[in-house]
Amino acid sequence: MANKAAPLKKDQQPVEEEDVNVPKSMIIRVGSSFHNPSLQQLSLDLRVLMQPHTAINLRERRKNCLKDYVVMCGPLGVTQLMTLSQNEKTANCHLRLASMSKGPTTTYRIKEYSLVKDIVKTLKHPKMVGKSSTIFQRPPLLVMNGFANPKVAEPHEKVMITQFQNMFPPIMPEKINVDSIRRVLMINKDKETGEINLRHYAIDTKVVDVNKNLKKILNAKIKKNKKMPNLGNIKDISEILEDSHHLGYTSESEVEDEESLVQVDETESLTKAKVIKNEGGANNIRKKAIKLVELGPRLRMELVKIEAGVCDGEVLYHRYVKKSDSEIIQQKKRLSQKESEKAKRRKIQKENVDKKLAKKQERRKRQKEKYEANGSAVPENDNSADESDEEVDLRPEDYENDSDLYSE
Amino acid sequence: MSNSLEERLKSHASSFDGLLSLIPAKYYYEDSNKSNEIREQGKQKKKPISEVRQDKKKKLDPAFHSENVETATVKDVMRNREKAGKGAVIPGNKKIQVDAQDTSETDEKDNDNNHNILDAELEKDREVPAPLKTQEPATIFDDEGNEIKSKEMSSEEIAQQKAMKEKRLSELRNKLTAKINNMREKRKAPGTNAKGAPMSREQILAERKRKDELKKKRQQQQKEKEKEKEKEEDSDSDDDDEEKIDADVMFNNIKFTDGEKVSSDLSSLRKVKKKGPSHGDFKAHLQLLERQKEKFSKLDKEQQAQIQEKARWNKALAGIEGKKIKDDEKLLKKSLKRKEVKKRKSEKEWKDRKETIEITQKARQDKREENLRLRKENKGKKRKDQTRLKKFSGIVKPTRAGFEGKHKRK
Numbered sequence: 147m148a149n150k151a152a153p154l155k156k157d158q159q160p161v162e163e164e165d166v167n168v169p170k171s172m173i174i175r176v177g178s179s180f181h182n183p184s185l186q187q188l189s190l191d192l193r194v195l196m197q198p199h200t201a202i203n204l205r206e207r208r209k210n211c212l213k214d215y216v217v218m219c220g221p222l223g224v225t226q227l228m229t230l231s232q233n234e235k236t237a238n239c240h241l242r243l244a245s246m247s248k249g250p251t252t253t254y255r256i257k258e259y260s261l262v263k264d265i266v267k268t269l270k271h272p273k274m275v276g277k278s279s280t281i282f283q284r285p286p287l288l289v290m291n292g293f294a295n296p297k298v299a300e301p302h303e304k305v306m307i308t309q310f311q312n313m314f315p316p317i318m319p320e321k322i323n324v325d326s327i328r329r330v331l332m333i334n335k336d337k338e339t340g341e342i343n344l345r346h347y348a349i350d351t352k353v354v355d356v357n358k359n360l361k362k363i364l365n366a367k368i369k370k371n372k373k374m375p376n377l378g379n380i381k382d383i384s385e386i387l388e389d390s391h392h393l394g395y396t397s398e399s400e401v402e403d404e405e406s407l408v409q410v411d412e413t414e415s416l417t418k419a420k421v422i423k424n425e426g427g428a429n430n431i432r433k434k435a436i437k438l439v440e441l442g443p444r445l446r447m448e449l450v451k452i453e454a455g456v457c458d459g460e461v462l463y464h465r466y467v468k469k470s471d472s473e474i475i476q477q478k479k480r481l482s483q484k485e486s487e488k489a490k491r492r493k494i495q496k497e498n499v500d501k502k503l504a505k506k507q508e509r510r511k512r513q514k515e516k517y518e519a520n521g522s523a524v525p526e527n528d529n530s531a532d533e534s535d536e537e538v539d540l541r542p543e544d545y546e547n548d549s550d551l552y553s554e
Numbered sequence: 555m556s557n558s559l560e561e562r563l564k565s566h567a568s569s570f571d572g573l574l575s576l577i578p579a580k581y582y583y584e585d586s587n588k589s590n591e592i593r594e595q596g597k598q599k600k601k602p603i604s605e606v607r608q609d610k611k612k613k614l615d616p617a618f619h620s621e622n623v624e625t626a627t628v629k630d631v632m633r634n635r636e637k638a639g640k641g642a643v644i645p646g647n648k649k650i651q652v653d654a655q656d657t658s659e660t661d662e663k664d665n666d667n668n669h670n671i672l673d674a675e676l677e678k679d680r681e682v683p684a685p686l687k688t689q690e691p692a693t694i695f696d697d698e699g700n701e702i703k704s705k706e707m708s709s710e711e712i713a714q715q716k717a718m719k720e721k722r723l724s725e726l727r728n729k730l731t732a733k734i735n736n737m738r739e740k741r742k743a744p745g746t747n748a749k750g751a752p753m754s755r756e757q758i759l760a761e762r763k764r765k766d767e768l769k770k771k772r773q774q775q776q777k778e779k780e781k782e783k784e785k786e787e788d789s790d791s792d793d794d795d796e797e798k799i800d801a802d803v804m805f806n807n808i809k810f811t812d813g814e815k816v817s818s819d820l821s822s823l824r825k826v827k828k829k830g831p832s833h834g835d836f837k838a839h840l841q842l843l844e845r846q847k848e849k850f851s852k853l854d855k856e857q858q859a860q861i862q863e864k865a866r867w868n869k870a871l872a873g874i875e876g877k878k879i880k881d882d883e884k885l886l887k888k889s890l891k892r893k894e895v896k897k898r899k900s901e902k903e904w905k906d907r908k909e910t911i912e913i914t915q916k917a918r919q920d921k922r923e924e925n926l927r928l929r930k931e932n933k934g935k936k937r938k939d940q941t942r943l944k945k946f947s948g949i950v951k952p953t954r955a956g957f958e959g960k961h962k963r964k
Contacts, residue, residue, distance in 0.1 A: 245874045248873055250870040287805065287806065288806045289803060289804075290804040290805070291803050291804075292802055293802070293804060296804075296817075296818050296819070297819070304871065305870055305871060307804065307818065308875065311806060311807050312876070316806060316809035317808045318809055320811050452870065454869070
């Protein structure tokens with residue numbers, strides 16, 4: 147069995163969220179995606195991306211069906227269900243985003259994906275972070291590019307935008323600490339093809355206000371493990387200040403783009419001791435370079451359809467299939483027929499159950515009379531067995547909360 | 555000492571200057587600050603060290619001496635005043651200057667006659683007294699020949715000039731009053747002869763009232779306009795398709811603590827207003843649905859289709875945002891029924907509770923009276939003959955019809 151979860155250490159404990167209405171998500175695999183290990187890895191990577199308000203350690207079984215999760219979403223307060231599936235015939239992968247508890251569901255076909263481990267391999271200086279790292283304690287900043295303005299967008303695009311925006315809690319400008327934004331989720335829409343690219347980055351900041359060469363020399367004095375750079379070729383001190391490429395090579399981390407520099411007032415974030423130390427300078431405004439390091443996963447996908455319910459219901463939008471009015475009417479007819487048949491079957495089943503029950507009760511009654519006539523007590527075990535039979539009987543009231551939207 | 559007058563004056567002046575440069579200014583000029591200083595002596599604060607040092611250094615600076623009141627000599631003060639003050643006007647010179655200006659001005663005015671006649675006249679007016687004033691001091695400075703000239707200006711001429719001046723002044727005044735009257739009539743001020751000007755106090759008051767009302771009306775209109783604008787911003791975006799803003803980049807939802815939201819293109823704020831009946835009021839929801847249905851049935855088919863399409867998407871959007879849309883009649887009815895049943899049940903329970911209390915109270919009262927009666931009867935009887943008093947505790951539940959009767963449980 148699963149290990150008992152050890153109590154979290156202090157720094158591992160998730161940050162308390164005052165707002166109750168934080169969107170929570172669950173990422174699961176369904177169908178034949180179980181046979182595809184890389185899709186399984188993708189679901190794990192997506193969970194890391196969706197942290198902190200997601201079920202990170204959720205374990206699916208093959209026996210679990212979608213309904214099981216949907217039923218559990220209500221009591222757990224999950225607002226979004228993300229499912230990964232693979233078509234058995236075409237091997238197409240699909241990502242579905244379903245809003246709980248009554249839809250809609252948007253279905254994306256995944257055209258390409260890269261896992262975290264692939265991204266890590268491609269980068270020269272990847273950022274290695276575990277899923278319990280502090281940068282995952284806060285939701286990422288969502289940046290969407292290429293989408294039409296929701297005021298003028300088509301309804302299906304509007305749904306897409308709103309769904310992405312509602313994946314994460316809203317930013318509260320009065321309360322938010324800018325330092326807490328450590329990740330970016332970028333969603334780019336290709337305007338021509340309508341494809342959606344999803345990238346996940348970590349935000350790195352670096353102090354840059356000192357001349358790099360000067361810093362090297364200073365470091366040689368301050369830090370023991372740094373060596374003094376070779377100054378043999380230098381004729382004048384001005385060369386150090388002017389030529390930034392003189393000492394050693396430029397590295398990838400060199401900041402070339404002036405636009406990515408940001409001035410930050412550090413007075414608030416510094417500890418007291420540091421502030422006192424800095425008092426001579428009296429200036430805590432420092433230049434910082436902002437850099438994004440990709441964390442992964444990457445997704446390239448396209449919107450296929452939008453359904454009104456949770457993975458069922460009326461199709462509001464389909465990219466490829468367009469149905470005429472008559473076809474829609476026919477479909478509706480078919481659906482209602484199906485529904486009525488189902489109701490009929492249910493009714494017959496109920497009648498059968500009632501009949502059986504009545505029979506049983508009659509038998510019990512007869513037995514009782516018989517025993518009373520004999521003058522002995524009714525045997526205990528027989529009675530209890532009957533009672534347990536009755537308890538199994540399903541009552542609709544018990545399940546009301548699962549599907550009833552209006553229950554308080 | 556047969557020097558000219560000028561040379562003599564100069565030599566005197568230099569000797570005076572020498573004397574003045576030796577006298578400290580504070581003894582020579584009356585110091586207006588002095589009395590204040592004495593008063594404020596106690597209140598004075600100690601100067602900071604840096605300022606004291608600066609002051610000490612300043613003492614060595616000659617430029618400082620000439621400026622400082624305490625250390626400066628009378629000569630310095632005079633020089634400073636000379637610098638600061640406007641250049642002294644030598645009377646004779648001024649007249650010539652002004653005359654030259656005047657002629658040039660009149661030349662210009664010939665070109666456009668209707669140019670500010672009043673101003674020009676006023677200027678001329680100012681010029682006139684100047685020679686009058688200058689004549690007298692001129693006599694003082696002149697030594698020999700000049701004196702005779704001034705005497706030639708007879709008293710008659712002066713009187714004439716005075717009369718001329720007065721005449722001009724009165725003309726100007728008349729002009730001014732005429733102009734003011736004209737303007738008053740134009741705006742129909744009270745007390746003028748203009749048509750429609752208010753004659754009595756009542757009329758003035760009425761006029762004032764009318765103007766106030768007009769002002770109020772205008773303000774109200776402005777307010778309404780603003781409200782409409784806000785409404786347009788609030789109303790959900792569907793109608794204003796014509797405005798195109800290409801803000802490509804969008805971010806998370808941004809929400810303020812007071813409930814205001816920023817639209818996704820960061821262009822405007824909108825307050826989330828609650829529309830429609832409250833969450834638990836199923837009856838109102840049902841009524842609303844019925845009204846909508848009625849409205850819907852009156853529309854033609856095209857409009858119906860449009861509305862249906864819109865409602866479908868709105869429902870989807872609401873679902874994403876976690877709002878609950880209550881448009882399922884079946885569910886609403888069911889919930890309403892459940893709520894009613896619950897209410898009925900609790901009502902009944904409350905009634906029972908009340909009845910129980912009443913009955914119990916009554917039973918206790920009965921018992922007490924019975925006991926009192928028994929006690930009276932028992933008086934004078936032996937203990938063993940006495941009937942026992944009743945004891946009572948607990949509650950009495952109301953009997954249910956047809957259930958609890960004579961038959962008692964074993």
